Amino acid sequence: MTATVPGSPIEPETFSDDLAGMGSFFIDPQGAARRVFHKWFWIGPVVIFSVVSVTASYLMMPIVQHALEVSPIPSGVSPDQYQRTADMAMTFQRIGMYFAPAVVALILAIQALVLWAACSVLTIDVKFRWLFNLVAGCSLIQVLASIAGVLVLKGKGEISTMAELRPALGLDIFLSDGTNKYATAFLGYLSIFEIWWIVMMVLVFSAAFHKSKGKAFAAILPLIVLSILLRIGGAAFQR
Numbered sequence: 001m002t003a004t005v006p007g008s009p010i011e012p013e014t015f016s017d018d019l020a021g022m023g024s025f026f027i028d029p030q031g032a033a034r035r036v037f038h039k040w041f042w043i044g045p046v047v048i049f050s051v052v053s054v055t056a057s058y059l060m061m062p063i064v065q066h067a068l069e070v071s072p073i074p075s076g077v078s079p080d081q082y083q084r085t086a087d088m089a090m091t092f093q094r095i096g097m098y099f100a101p102a103v104v105a106l107i108l109a110i111q112a113l114v115l116w117a118a119c120s121v122l123t124i125d126v127k128f129r130w131l132f133n134l135v136a137g138c139s140l141i142q143v144l145a146s147i148a149g150v151l152v153l154k155g156k157g158e159i160s161t162m163a164e165l166r167p168a169l170g171l172d173i174f175l176s177d178g179t180n181k182y183a184t185a186f187l188g189y190l191s192i193f194e195i196w197w198i199v200m201m202v203l204v205f206s207a208a209f210h211k212s213k214g215k216a217f218a219a220i221l222p223l224i225v226l227s228i229l230l231r232i233g234g235a236a237f238q239r
Helices: 015-021 029-035 043-070 079-098 100-121 128-156 181-189 192-209 213-235
Strands: none
Touching: 015 029, 015 043, 029 128, 029 192, 043 079, 043 100, 043 128, 079 100, 100 128, 100 213, 128 192, 181 213, 192 213
């Protein structure tokens, strides 16, 4: 099977080459750009993302359960209501762990769809599966963020509040306790992993589709905005 990359020779697609090529999404935009056009490249990143998600969920489960048990009960909520809510949260975490591959694939598909819509507005001629390969490959950077988060929490000791379950990996590390939770959420987005992801998304997109870096950034901007809004929205449920 062969794949044609715009502006470059036809190169063979092999599963071993795709596996070896995953590392290019960390530091090699040109090498990563070639994998964007391989039909089945996304399989490797989805499998790795799923395995890490399942492992992280398993390791986090006792930490989350302890945090739920020792967190203060919100005002206006009875102990029975809080216990039912806590039990439901743990049930959803277990379900999410079992269905991790489907959840990961769905998240990446939504990202690719948003990116495809942005490309349509910007009149960039691309295929959905190319964009799916792009977001899948760059998601490996976010896998590193998940691993770092678990390591920080495991090394932190006892977790006493639900807010502590989101370790400070971004600029929020410089904030003091009591800082506005929405500001904390926004600054928390600005981590080395997210900046790394943005840079590689722009560079790989630009190299793959022969567009300027400015236009590549414009295409992925909706994904950045969506991520920030989801993080800030999540802060609304924190106490």
